[in-house]
Amino acid sequence: MLKTIAVERPKQRQRKGFWSPEEDEKLRSFILSHGHSCWTTVPIKAGLQRNGKSCRLRWINYLRPGLKRDMINAEEEEIILTFHSSLGNKWSRIAKFLPGRTDNEIKNYWHSHLKKKWLKSQKLQHATSISTSSESLVACGRRNPQTLISLPEKTSSSPSQESNDNNNNYSCSSGPEIARLFFSEWFTSSDPYFDHSSNLTDSNHIQTPNIQGPVSDYEESGDVNQFYYNEMVMMSNSNWTLNDVVFGSK
DNA sequence: AACCTGCTCAACCGCACGCTG
DNA sequence: GCAGCGTGCGGTTGAGCAGGT
Structure with a gap:
């Protein structure tokens, strides 16, 4: 019986919770220079111990250029x-x-x-x-x-x-x-x-x-x-x- | 001062969907 | 048609804070 061999990604303990300024900076600079064609690889390539979803959310909600930070009027x-x-x-x-x-x-x-x-x-x-x-x-x-x-x-x-x-x-x-x-x-x-x-x-x-x-x-x-x-x-x-x-x- | 309560908001979770092989 | 994977979305959680008692 054939068994699909899953590609093992390096198992690193993934961080959760609030983002540090250092993590923000890593993510921002990576995406600005490389883009985010595949979110699952972004944290690996950017050297972040986060999952892709978390990176995507952080980028969309806080790091993406053009976001308004003031109160909703x-x-x-x-x-x-x-x-x-x-x-x-x-x-x-x-x-x-x-x-x-x-x-x-x-x-x-x-x-x-x-x-x-x-x-x-x-x-x-x-x-x-x-x-x-x-x-x-x-x-x-x-x-x-x-x-x-x-x-x-x-x-x-x-x-x-x-x-x-x-x-x-x-x-x-x-x-x-x-x-x-x-x-x-x-x-x-x-x-x-x-x-x-x-x-x-x-x-x-x-x-x-x-x-x-x-x-x-x-x-x-x-x-x-x-x-x-x-x-x-x-x-x-x-x-x-x-x-x-x-x-x-x- | 200590505790309680309610509010805010960043982040996580689970699900659905689309794409690909 | 099906499974696997990535992505996006909406619901929910929980830490931190402010105000009240």
Whole structure:
């Protein structure tokens, strides 16, 4: 019987826990000069007694150039809330919208700052009835994004399940102009995922008012605009009242 | 001062997925 | 189709710290 002979890597006791400045420097200088095509070999080649995963995490979260080290500001907080309301706990995808921030950072920030705030606001929304104009709702969406759009989430840890509501309810503001305003306001010309040259009602997008999956599916297929277009069409076709929008259910 | 409690955040763990042979 | 491997992601842990009693 043939037996596969595993390639024995030199068994060194692998360090765990916090990284020392020396380890950081070794990893940084190695990656800057050699890259990281294979993380499993990085620690060996860099002379680190760590595993590849640990090196990768350290690089992505702390050593990678371009990372912001300051506190998450109000604008970024808003973005997190907005995308969390539609993507759920897809931290890496949310992080894509926040240059210089890592998924780990966002995840931590959510659990330490935003989760309570979010749950509190959800309770508040159910306890209060409000009336507002379309314009103010757009502004509200920008300031309190969870009130604007709520998409069903596939994952078990979705916020909709946390709050036991919003099941299969696509909340929207009161018409296409709101959707248009929201998305055009949200995605500026500098946003990599938004193409201002595309007309939201043109034939470049499939004219079906169905959201077939989270934005991630559209990212994978390379047409994120289709996702937002679908959202807009659903908003346009809906006859939900403002209360439905705000409370996320009929 | 000592203890308790809650919070923050860096890091680890386990799982899923994609690629390759 | 399957196994092995590497990578990425989300959940969880635990050390350190601050504030309260």
